Amino acid sequence: MRKGLFYGLLFTSPAILGFVLFTLGPMVASLALSLTDYNVFKEQTSFVGLTNYAKLFSGEDELFYQSLGVTFYFVALRVPAVIVISFVVALLLNMNVKGRAFFRTIIYLPSIVPAVASAMIWMWLLNPDLGLINSALRWLHLPTSNWLYSEGSVIPSVVLTTLWGIGGTVIIFLAGLSGIPKPYYEAIEVDGGGWYSKLRHITIPMVTPTIFFNTVMAIIGSFQVFNEAYILTQGGPNNRSLFYVFYLWRTAFRDTEMGYASALAWVLFVIILFFTYIVFRTSKSWVYYEGGERA
Amino acid sequence: MRPSKLALTAGYTALILISALFVIPFVWLLRSSLMDLSQIFTMPPEWIPKPFHWDNFRRALTTLPFGTFFTNTFVIVIGVLVGTVATSSIAAFGFARIPWRGREAVFAVLMSGMMLPAAVTMIPSFLGWKALGFYDTYYPLIVPAYFGGGIFNIFLLRQFYLTIPRDFDEAAFVDGATYFQIYARIILPLSRSVLIVVALFSFLGTWNDFMGPLIYLKSDRLFTLALGLQMFQGTYSAQWDLLMAASAAVVLPCVVVFLIGQRYFLEGITLTGLKG
């Protein structure tokens, strides 16, 4: 075991060192700043203890609870949507069809197209009058929506726009799927099982480590959604898309209240940590590692 | 796996529909890059430029020193790629394959780095690098890659390493192998597909990253492609035709890299004859 400790640390030392050097310092600094009234432009900064946090939780800052609610709603919608849809798309892309490489590239493309271009396109697609989506819905005699411009529909619409960027998640699922040994599938076929059996008894269990990874990353990422508010909605209408990190950024860089923003950041940190912890804890019961490990 | 004809057709149709949807932004980008400014925003949109403005590309790429931007970006990306693949895989090995006390706790602490919004660590980070004298250099952008290359990649690789059966390791131990040998001879080859994924993400992420270069660089001659793209935005409006042309030019290498890479990591390595 001593040998394990030695080698363990040896292999992970660059990473640990990197964390300490490049991440821990700034993190500690921001925690310290959250206990001050640091405003970047002011000459004087004083220690204020937990005042920032008190202000947040007391309800004095309405936008705090508003942005938390908005963000939670977003996460609750987005994480399942991304995982399920990416997985299905990955299954499709894993089929042995002609032009597979071409399809895979297309699915991945939107995530590398510059955000500016994507934003333009979504504004057109989701336009209530002339947008493609509403036009198609009208043609099918289905009800239309105001998408980004209506309080009730803005968050689902934003979730929709992020679904374009699932390319990365799909790729990771694909990599996971590619590691499933063919003999397992052959064994099921021999037993007379069809695609459903294969999916349920081989594919999904074997791919749980990937599902786990993608879920954790989706949670961490979704809580920190920013670009869509910044580019598409500016937090509206009526603050219904005032995502937490957008609100935080505005506090930090428009209002230059960096101390207060740091407090906001650390509250989010605790929240994300909590949810990630839950996923990790429950993973022991549903994630299967061929290597025999527990998460 | 040989699916039935029906499943195949259904799947194929689904793929085509989804691809059609996913390809829209790219097509929009391409067609806008070849259009005159007045045509880009017409409603309903026109999909074929009339006429084709090939000179948009020439103009976009010469108005700003894109040649320099390209070289700079390339330098940074290669630097990051090498560091990331190397150090993230050793670290992941340490977290997945070697049993040691405190391993999970340390991993958790490293993971936590992703949970604090960058907006509030931006200034302390910047101040730190500046204090070391590395403002307006590439060090802040490249050096961290050699120290683990980001916990995202380590986490990803860890997950994959955990799925590799231990039988190999155990056999190797019996033969007196060291951890290094297990890493190099067993794990590394088996995880080729995932390593290529890491390399790919690393390439693409760095290629398009503008926040890092924005904060840490100050001289034009050091700027990257991602920053160059932003330069087309003016105070009151943007030069969309040039912006789209430049964006298309910047995205193209990524598409090529992806096309090449996806072949390698997705043709999968099957673990043959393991169980029993």
Next chain:
Amino acid sequence: MSRRRKSLSVLLALVMMLAAVLSACTKSDSGQGGGNSAPPADSAGSESAGGDKPGEPITLRMTVWGAPEEVAAYKTAIAKFENKYPNIKVNLQHIPTDYDTKLTTMVAGNDEPDVAQMESASIAYPLAEQGKFYNLQDFLSSDPEIKQDDLVPNITYWLEPGNIIGLGPGPETFVLYYNEDIFKDAGLTPPPAKASEAWTWDQFVEVAKKLTIDSKGRSAADPGFDPKNIKQYGVSIGTWWGNYSNFIYSNGGDFVSADGKKFALNEPAAVEALQKMADLINVHHVAPSPVQAKNIPATNIALQTKKVAMAIDGQWATAGLAQSKVHFNVGVLPVIKEPTTTVVSGMFSIFKSTKHPKEAWELMKALLDPDAAIDLITAGTWMPAYRSWYTDPDLLAKWTENLDSRPSNYKDAVVDVLLNHSRQTPTGYVKNFNKIMDIVNPALDKVWLGQQTAQEALDSVAAKAQAQVQGRRDVEG
């Protein structure tokens, strides 16, 4: 081996952490000035700090944002400046995006430029309030070459009376654009160009109704008009403060009271203006709602494709219109009570941390010179900063005659209004503007969408908005 590596790494870690935290602390220590750079020069430092000898090589740093053609204009100004002062070199730093974030980071790191482009709606005032800028009043008073009156009104930004923190390189006013072909085809008289002949609001609405056509060709004035299927709108109005401020002022209203102590958007004058605008959307159906307005990305395209017959927008749109080859012209804005236009513009400021305030001031003057930006001005994007360019016929001709961007009515519609009927942007004189608008904007969202009347919406947020009111910059106290 690993143990030594470990202690080394711990040491390195401590150093790094220390460096990060120390730098942050030095910046934020009470009472201390800017850490590493030279001690802040005194205000009113018209004599150069540090007593540079004339002819000594000096480098000035300047930060700007903007598209390539805007940067080109700055470079022209810089070239002329460097010619005049061969010992001074200007290092132009173009910040392509997230200007405020980058500049804030630079200030945090004691890396401020000498001259910086600033925006009154974002971090200009937070910086000014911490005393980071020179008072340009002192330079203006002591400089024989330029006087306050040489500049057009409303491009001067005060922190408080007597303290000028920024000068704009050129004003931007608002006008009523229209598509000449649409008016000709409909047989209607286009909007007037002279302020004295400006349309009343009701006249304006009448014309807009006649020019709003549904898919069956009926206009909004017809009884059978179908507001759900509009092919062409009479007018597009923006719903940001730049646009609606024109009408609030025209009606005698304001954002805060004259003494700066009271929130004024829920007062009758402002409410009436806002309601009239919202009614264009929801009652008369002549303007696209904010929903539909996103359909029309830019004034030039909207007019060119005949999606709208008229558009209320800033002067800068002439650049796009010139390129779009549409027969457009400009008129003065409709008047509720008084003809008015709001003037918006960016500004340049001089950081107090500069070691060469005199030279920085000379650079400022070069940047304000219309000749340097002549390309941008003739393209339509900018307007000149000097009054003489509006009053002297030759200079006026230089930027308004025979240009695609300056149709026949431009002079009348723009010059007189700017010189005699203009108001400063609210971001320039309302303290704490952004926080107030954080509260007002969501309320206005409801008004534009027709869910609430302007009075209801603004009354509901009046108390919270009042809590954010901190006064005005153009009055004492």
